[in-house]
Amino acid sequence: xxxxxxxxxxxxxxxxxxxxxxxxxxxxxxxxxxxxxxxxxxxxxxxxxxxxxxxxxxxxxxxxxxxxxxxxxxxxxxxxxxxxxxxxxxxxxxxxxxxxxxxxxxxxxxxxxxxxxxxxxxxxxxxxxxxxxxxxxxxxxxxxxxxxxxxxxxxxxxxxxxxxxxxxxxxxxxxxxxxxxxxxxxxxxxxxxxxxxxxxxxxxxxxxxxxxxxxxxxxxxxxxxxxxxxxxxxxxxxxxxxxxxxxxxxxxxxxxxxxxxxxxxxxxxxxxxxxxxxxxxxxxxxxxxxxxxxxxxxxxxxxxxxxxxxxxxxxxxxxxxxxxxxxxxxxxxxxxxxxxxxxxxxxxxxxxxxx
Amino acid sequence: xxxxxxxxxxxxxxxxxxxxxxxxxxxxxxxxxxxxxxxxxxxxxxxxxxxxxxxxxxxxxxxxxxxxxxxxxxxxxxxxxxxxxxxxxxxxxxxxxxxxxxxxxxxxxxxxxxxxxxxxxxxxxxxxxxxxxxxxxxxxxxxxxxxxxxxxxxxxxxxxxxxxxxxxxxxxxxxxxxxxxxxxxxxxxxxxxxxxxxxxxxxxxxxxxxxxxxxxxxxxxxxxxxxxxxxxxxxxxxxxxxxxxxxxxxxxxxxxxxxxxxxxxxxxxxxxxxxxxxxxxxxxxxxxxxxxxxxxxxxxxxxxxxxxxxxxxxxxxxxxxxxxxxxxxxxxxxxxxxxxxxxxxxxxxxxxxxxxxxxxxxxxxxxxxxxxxxxxxxxxxxxxxxxxxxxxxxxxxxxxxxxxxxxxxxxxxxxxxxxxxxxxxxxxxxxxxxxxxxxxxxxxxxxxxxxxxxxxxxxxxxxxxxxxxxxxxxxxxxxxxxxxxxxxxxxxxxxxxxxxxxxxxxxxxxxxxxxxxxxxxxxxxxxxxxxxxxxxxxxxxxxxxxxxxxxxxxxxxxxxxxxxxxxxxxxxxxxxxxxxxxxxxxxxxxxxxxxxxxxx
Numbered sequence: 001x002x003x004x005x006x007x008x009x010x011x012x013x014x015x016x017x018x019x020x021x022x023x024x025x026x027x028x029x030x031x032x033x034x035x036x037x038x039x040x041x042x043x044x045x046x047x048x049x050x051x052x053x054x055x056x057x058x059x060x061x062x063x064x065x066x067x068x069x070x071x072x073x074x075x076x077x078x079x080x081x082x083x084x085x086x087x088x089x090x091x092x093x094x095x096x097x098x099x100x101x102x103x104x105x106x107x108x109x110x111x112x113x114x115x116x117x118x119x120x121x122x123x124x125x126x127x128x129x130x131x132x133x134x135x136x137x138x139x140x141x142x143x144x145x146x147x148x149x150x151x152x153x154x155x156x157x158x159x160x161x162x163x164x165x166x167x168x169x170x171x172x173x174x175x176x177x178x179x180x181x182x183x184x185x186x187x188x189x190x191x192x193x194x195x196x197x198x199x200x201x202x203x204x205x206x207x208x209x210x211x212x213x214x215x216x217x218x219x220x221x222x223x224x225x226x227x228x229x230x231x232x233x234x235x236x237x238x239x240x241x242x243x244x245x246x247x248x249x250x251x252x253x254x255x256x257x258x259x260x261x262x263x264x265x266x267x268x269x270x271x272x273x274x275x276x277x278x279x280x281x282x283x284x285x286x287x288x289x290x291x292x293x294x295x296x297x298x299x300x301x302x303x304x305x306x307x308x309x310x311x312x313x314x315x316x317x318x319x320x321x322x323x324x325x326x327x328x329x330x331x332x333x334x335x336x337x338x339x340x341x342x343x344x345x346x347x348x349x350x351x352x353x354x355x
Numbered sequence: 356x357x358x359x360x361x362x363x364x365x366x367x368x369x370x371x372x373x374x375x376x377x378x379x380x381x382x383x384x385x386x387x388x389x390x391x392x393x394x395x396x397x398x399x400x401x402x403x404x405x406x407x408x409x410x411x412x413x414x415x416x417x418x419x420x421x422x423x424x425x426x427x428x429x430x431x432x433x434x435x436x437x438x439x440x441x442x443x444x445x446x447x448x449x450x451x452x453x454x455x456x457x458x459x460x461x462x463x464x465x466x467x468x469x470x471x472x473x474x475x476x477x478x479x480x481x482x483x484x485x486x487x488x489x490x491x492x493x494x495x496x497x498x499x500x501x502x503x504x505x506x507x508x509x510x511x512x513x514x515x516x517x518x519x520x521x522x523x524x525x526x527x528x529x530x531x532x533x534x535x536x537x538x539x540x541x542x543x544x545x546x547x548x549x550x551x552x553x554x555x556x557x558x559x560x561x562x563x564x565x566x567x568x569x570x571x572x573x574x575x576x577x578x579x580x581x582x583x584x585x586x587x588x589x590x591x592x593x594x595x596x597x598x599x600x601x602x603x604x605x606x607x608x609x610x611x612x613x614x615x616x617x618x619x620x621x622x623x624x625x626x627x628x629x630x631x632x633x634x635x636x637x638x639x640x641x642x643x644x645x646x647x648x649x650x651x652x653x654x655x656x657x658x659x660x661x662x663x664x665x666x667x668x669x670x671x672x673x674x675x676x677x678x679x680x681x682x683x684x685x686x687x688x689x690x691x692x693x694x695x696x697x698x699x700x701x702x703x704x705x706x707x708x709x710x711x712x713x714x715x716x717x718x719x720x721x722x723x724x725x726x727x728x729x730x731x732x733x734x735x736x737x738x739x740x741x742x743x744x745x746x747x748x749x750x751x752x753x754x755x756x757x758x759x760x761x762x763x764x765x766x767x768x769x770x771x772x773x774x775x776x777x778x779x780x781x782x783x784x785x786x787x788x789x790x791x792x793x794x795x796x797x798x799x800x801x802x803x804x805x806x807x808x809x810x811x812x813x814x815x816x817x818x819x820x821x822x823x824x825x826x827x828x829x830x831x832x833x834x835x836x837x838x839x840x841x842x843x844x845x846x847x848x849x850x851x852x853x854x855x856x857x858x859x860x861x862x863x864x865x866x867x868x869x870x871x872x873x874x875x876x877x878x879x880x881x882x883x884x885x886x887x888x889x890x891x892x893x894x895x896x897x898x899x900x901x902x903x904x905x906x907x908x909x910x911x912x913x914x915x916x917x918x919x920x921x922x923x924x925x926x927x928x929x930x931x932x933x934x935x936x937x938x939x940x941x942x943x944x945x946x947x948x949x950x951x952x953x954x955x
Contacts, residue, residue, distance in 0.1 A: 017820060025893060040742070044819065048742075058830070069842055069860070073841065084773060102757050106753055107754075109732060113738045113739065120739065123934040124736075131729075142721055145768060146714060149768040153769045154711070173625070192629060197627070241528040241534050242527065244702065249843075252774070253702050254702055255703045257638060257703065258623050284855065290845070291778070296535055
């Protein structure tokens with residue numbers, strides 16, 4: 001009902017506008033077309049000036065209103081994020097100046113040089129000096145921007161430090177899985193054809209590789225844990241289609257491509273607790289968003305990260321159990337021990353579960 | 356038919372009079388299978404308008420979801436059934452809407468509708484030719500576009516829905532039937548439709564190049580051509596060199612989808628199934644796609660730039676400033692357009708060293724773009740500007756091109772792109788600089804050349820209302836959207852409520868949705884004005900209503916097939932002798948006077 005009403009109103013507005021427009025043509029004929037054309041010309045010139053002024057005020061207002069919502073612009077939560085923020089600032093200043101000057105010139109000229117009986121247009125087909133000037137100046141400014149940009153770019157994409165923590169990220173339709181290398185600091189080999197979810201091997205780890213024995217698997221929905229001020233290198237995979245690890249607060253992003261692992265490294269500089277305090281927001285969480293269209297659940301492919309101190313991290317890590325033992329409970333020393341205890345009590349030997 | 360053959364061979368202006376008008380035309384040869392470039396241009400335009408309405412309507416639908424995710428609209432269920440079950444736009448439907456909106460606006464409206472219309476209409480008229488080099492291929496070009504349109508349209512009605520992986524159709528999402536409903540038959544239809552479209556655009560492009568290079572009238576040297584012609588020439592060259600690459604990419608994708616090949620597929624475990632494919636590269640498709648995809652941006656933009664140059668000059672009653680620099684910058688953009696495609700791929704794991712070159716080349720494009728902007732500004736300087744609706748849209752184009760061009764400097768710089776890639780910032784950027792700006796160029800062209808197309812004027816009052824709503828609306832919609840992008844809000848998210856980082860923009864998204872509905876209504880008003888004025892518009896009474904120098908205004912008000920009833924006029928000067936020697940304008944056909952100053 002409401003929709004019908006809105007459509008009716010739109011239709012009515014439509015008809016009225018059209019009738020006015022139609023009438024204006026007749027009025028123009030009656031008043032003399034040239035005269036009414038000149039009047040519309042004046043109105044439009046004036047409106048262009050109004051548009052410029054209101055537009056610039058609007059740009060300012062927009063910045064006031066939304067500038068505070070852009071994730072602590074200028075104080076990103078990672079070292080590379082600072083580089084990105086710095087480059088953003090440089091670009092913002094340069095383009096901001098050009099934007100304001102050129103828009104003012106454009107609309108001011110349009111207003112000032114509106115048709116008038118007292119002025120003749122000026123025949124001015126070219127001026128080589130001017131043209132060289134406005135080729136050279138943008139070229140110089142852009143060189144500066146490219147220079148800064150590439151300086152930061154190579155810093156961000158350079159080799160990770162040797163002491164960086166390695167974490168494997170695996171994206172698949174609409175979830176995130178993580179793997180830590182465990183005590184040996186080496187991620188075991190895996191192969192997509194070994195993926196078998198019913199046998200507790202969602203990543204396709206090759207169990208014959210001994211490096212896999214202590215790898216820790218973090219299931220979808222559970223957060224990735226990072227240590228503050230400790231560099232981390234993400235090794236990024238996808239199982240099905242292209243996804244993207246988007247870390248807005250860290251200002252970082254990298255595609256997850258099936259068949260082609262990618263990497264990205266950074267150092268988180270703020271803990272989750274500190275962010276909660278800084279933002280006065282007890283619910284704050286570092287989110288991982290999928291930034292590459294990946295299908296129907298793309299918009300809710302959400303992961304999270306906890307950044308904490310080394311002690312907190314160690315405490316958390318100590319509670320994790322390698323995936324190898326979950327897939328092979330018979331080889332789990334703790335489970336064996338527990339079983340040994342229980343078989344002492346109960347003499348009947350339970351056949352090993354083999355699913 | 357034989358009449359046209361003669362037109363083609365005897366383009367020498369002084370020998371091919373009259374015979375073109377003698378053959379009888381039926382309704383079918385005149386309006387449907389027409390070989391007259393003017394009719395073909397109108398066919399492209401009207402088909403483009405139909406697609407623009409569909410694409411625009413789709414954007415309103417998905418904006419409803421974005422602006423009011425918590426609300427239900429029972430009327431949607433009435434129209435779309437299970438796709439909007441319970442009056443809520445379902446995610447699969449949302450992604451289909453976004454995908455088809457992007458595809459049809461980029462290809463069917465702003466490529467076919469823009470280039471197809473104005474290249475066909477203007478080339479023979481502005482260079483002084485009776486028709487295109489091959490009117491028959493030209494007709495085929497339209498009909499291939501028509502077939503492409505029919506296939507794309509039919510894909511909207513298949514059971515599993517149309518393609519829904521985004522207009523860039525990246526595999527493996529688009530290659531795997533299991534990955535998404537839109538990757539079922541809808542995706543095959545999308546690919547076949549695009550293949551037909553590419554054939555259309557190649558036939559058209561070859562024709563445009565051949566005509567401009569070979570069929571200029573006596574005296575029309577290359578440097579006397581209006582800038583519209585240069586822009587269309589470079590556009591056609593871009594299209595002819597880049598579209599085949601997309602065609603190959605699309606065919607390989609069809610193979611991967613249906614024949615079990617592994618061009619783009621490797622190491623895939625999808626929907627509980629291990630696929631046998633190994634050794635393919637998903638990134639390969641992105642290279643092939645963007646090798647067209649980036650030039651495509653300029654295929655859309657260059658004709659608009661050409662028309663804006665022409666319209667600003669005519670209506671400021673002043674020569675375009677720096678004609679040769681304008682041609683040179685078009686050329687530079689055309690070359691650079693081929694060398695920057697990987698700036699769409701900075702975060703795909705591209706070698707950072709390679710990325711550095713693409714940063715450099717991408718930012719280099721800002722130099723010719725800056726030249727164009729400064730030259731347009733100088734063209735307005737000390738002019739005597741008449742604000743026709745076309746002029747206003749041309750000024751709007753320059754404003755939008757500045758705004759969107761500058762945000763390109765953020766995205767082209769790989770460091771910032773890491774943060775902004777695939778966020779709403781990108782959406783805001785390319786809609787302003789490519790979408791809305793080119794649409795403004797197209798509107799400017801339509802208002803300016805409508806009298807030539809139909810012998811009548813569009814209603815100018817409606818034109819002014821159309822311009823002001825669209826101009827204010829475009830900025831209201833896309834300017835604040837940059838802030839969402841800076842906050843990292845990803846594109847193609849249809850509901851932000853679950854996200855702690857992104858859920859702060861409710862009021863903004865509501866505002867954008869409301870404005871976009873108003874802007875869409877204004878476009879419908881324009882469409883109404885367009886069709887109404889074809890039949891009932893104010894009649895054009897003089898052959899040259901804008902006081903323009905170019906050749907199209909030396910034809911009769913309603914030119915027949917062949918354009919000039921007598922000889923094709925000879926050209927004696929460039930197209931921009933406005934305000935020269937105290938005269939308001941000097942048509943290209945007027946010989947240089949004995950006392951005329953030689954400066955230009």
